Amino acid sequence: xxxxxxxxxxxxxxxxxxxxxxxxxxxxxxxxxxxxxxxxxxxxxxxxxxxxxxxxxxxxxxxxxxxxxxxxxxxxxxxxxxxxxxxxxxxxxxxxxxxxxxxxxxxxxxxxxxxxxxxxxxxxxxxxxxxxxxxxxxxxxxxxxxxxxxxxxxxxxxxxxxxxxxxxxxxxxxxxxxxxxxxxxxxxxxxxxxxxxxxxxxxxxxxxxxxxxxxxxxxxxxxxxxxxxxxxxxxxxxxxxxxxxxxxxxxxxxxxxxxxxxxxxxxxxxxxxxxxxxxxxxxxxxxxxxxxxxxxxxxxxxxxxxxxxxxxxxxxxxxxxxxxxxxxxxxxxxxxxxxxxxxxxxxxxxxxxxxxxxxxxxxxxxxxxxxxxxxxxxxxxxxxxxxxxxxxxxxx
Numbered sequence: 001x002x003x004x005x006x007x008x009x010x011x012x013x014x015x016x017x018x019x020x021x022x023x024x025x026x027x028x029x030x031x032x033x034x035x036x037x038x039x040x041x042x043x044x045x046x047x048x049x050x051x052x053x054x055x056x057x058x059x060x061x062x063x064x065x066x067x068x069x070x071x072x073x074x075x076x077x078x079x080x081x082x083x084x085x086x087x088x089x090x091x092x093x094x095x096x097x098x099x100x101x102x103x104x105x106x107x108x109x110x111x112x113x114x115x116x117x118x119x120x121x122x123x124x125x126x127x128x129x130x131x132x133x134x135x136x137x138x139x140x141x142x143x144x145x146x147x148x149x150x151x152x153x154x155x156x157x158x159x160x161x162x163x164x165x166x167x168x169x170x171x172x173x174x175x176x177x178x179x180x181x182x183x184x185x186x187x188x189x190x191x192x193x194x195x196x197x198x199x200x201x202x203x204x205x206x207x208x209x210x211x212x213x214x215x216x217x218x219x220x221x222x223x224x225x226x227x228x229x230x231x232x233x234x235x236x237x238x239x240x241x242x243x244x245x246x247x248x249x250x251x252x253x254x255x256x257x258x259x260x261x262x263x264x265x266x267x268x269x270x271x272x273x274x275x276x277x278x279x280x281x282x283x284x285x286x287x288x289x290x291x292x293x294x295x296x297x298x299x300x301x302x303x304x305x306x307x308x309x310x311x312x313x314x315x316x317x318x319x320x321x322x323x324x325x326x327x328x329x330x331x332x333x334x335x336x337x338x339x340x341x342x343x344x345x346x347x348x349x350x351x352x353x354x355x356x357x358x359x360x361x362x363x364x365x366x367x368x369x370x371x372x373x374x375x376x377x378x379x380x381x382x383x384x385x386x387x388x389x390x391x392x393x394x395x396x
Contacts, residue, residue: 025049027207029082029190032064034200039068039075041199049078049111049209055103056084058096058249059257060372069107080111080213082150086367088123090134095253097135101142101221108220111213113139113147114171118155119367129161136168143221148213150190153182169212187212239275244389246374252281256374269375269389294338298330307336351386364390 027049030037042050050072053062062068072079083100087093100113115135120128136147151160153174171188174180180189188209195206237248245268249256260268262278271277296307304327308315319327321337330336349360357380361368372378375388382388 024208025210025213027051027188027209028195028197028200029053029205029207030064030068030200032062034064034202034204036064037068037071038199039071039077042072042197043075043077045198047077047197049080049207049213051080051082051111051114051207053116054081054083055100056367056372057086058092058099059255061103065103073108078110078214079107080114081107081109082114082116084367085115085117085131085135086119087117087131087135090130091253093131093134094138095255097138098142099255100139102223104143105221105223108218109145109215110218111209111215112169113143113145114150115139115147115168116150118150118152120159125159125161128159129164132160132164133167145215145217145221148187153180156182156184156186171207171209171213237277237279239271239273239277241273243271243273245269245271246389248277248279252279254279254281296336296338298332298334298336300332302330302332304328304330307338349388349390351382351384351388354382354384356381357388360388360390366390 025048026046028042028047029051031053039050050068052065052068052072054065055061069079081100081104083096083103085093085096087096104113115132117128117132117135120131123131132149136149139145139147148169148171149156149160149164150171151173153172156165156170156172165184169188170184170186171190172180172182172184172186173190174182175190175192177191180186188207190205190207192206194203197204197206237252239248245256245259245265249259256268259265259277259279262280265271298307304315304318304324308318315327317339318324318336321339324330351360357371357375357378358368360382361371371388371390372380374390378386378388
């Protein structure tokens, strides 16, 4: 018997013991921020799956959604869709799920629909999971397609519940590791946000998926059918001084886009006292106040800024509500009143330097999708003198 050279034996050993990714299917996820994409080049670079952002919140449709879908389809790529969730109640979650379903009607996705719910500083774990279940259940009923959860590793382990993942698969995000550090089972892994792929200028998210990501039913999505409890009625609303379309839409559980379209409003930021708006809304719309006061007990090391961040209110609000004479002096054991915010409180902001919505969003720690939803009249790139509106709760 011939002796195997040591180098060859070493190489064979490496192949035996190097961990292999089982069913690793190369994927990317894209949005309008990638600009114009050459999907034929993407396909030639070994990519098999592309997840496309379709929408966000109650009414925002990604500017490149239709173009990305049609071009990816023509390039014979497997397609999935995801929606960025901004809901803060289960009713809002249901509305956003129905909006997502309406955006993707008449398309034929190949992969599970994805819920991207990653920003929830003012919600409890119970509220986060209730919102997630409401969104996913409503989405599956509206589309007749299976759905999954997109989450970073930390929230997958410590925020989202085991019950959620026993019903919906996980697409996990964690960068700079050999494999995700999680106790959860996952079917997709977003392993970098600085990937490079032919056909795309700049960075793009890179993913690995396994076969569980594919839908069994790839027939086109039909127009969502409203169940009896989701049926609508018409309300005529007389605009009051200080109202915004954003606040009215929240009150009647509809979207800015829907009201603007129904009333042929060219600029959603221009409505006038005594103007009559026709609103098509759910029978279950709420006309009660936004909630009751909460009481926060100051702990050692707390600051008013920290408390404002926790409840997503402004320091000035906390000072007013609690008659605080010196915002820098609060004491352990002191009770701080947190009042429900009025959704109509928007602050006008004039752009002083050339910038873009993403930079403004980062400055005020607001989601760019929420900012865009409020400021539909504004382009992504901003010029000096542009006026945008920011919820008062983000100004501190």
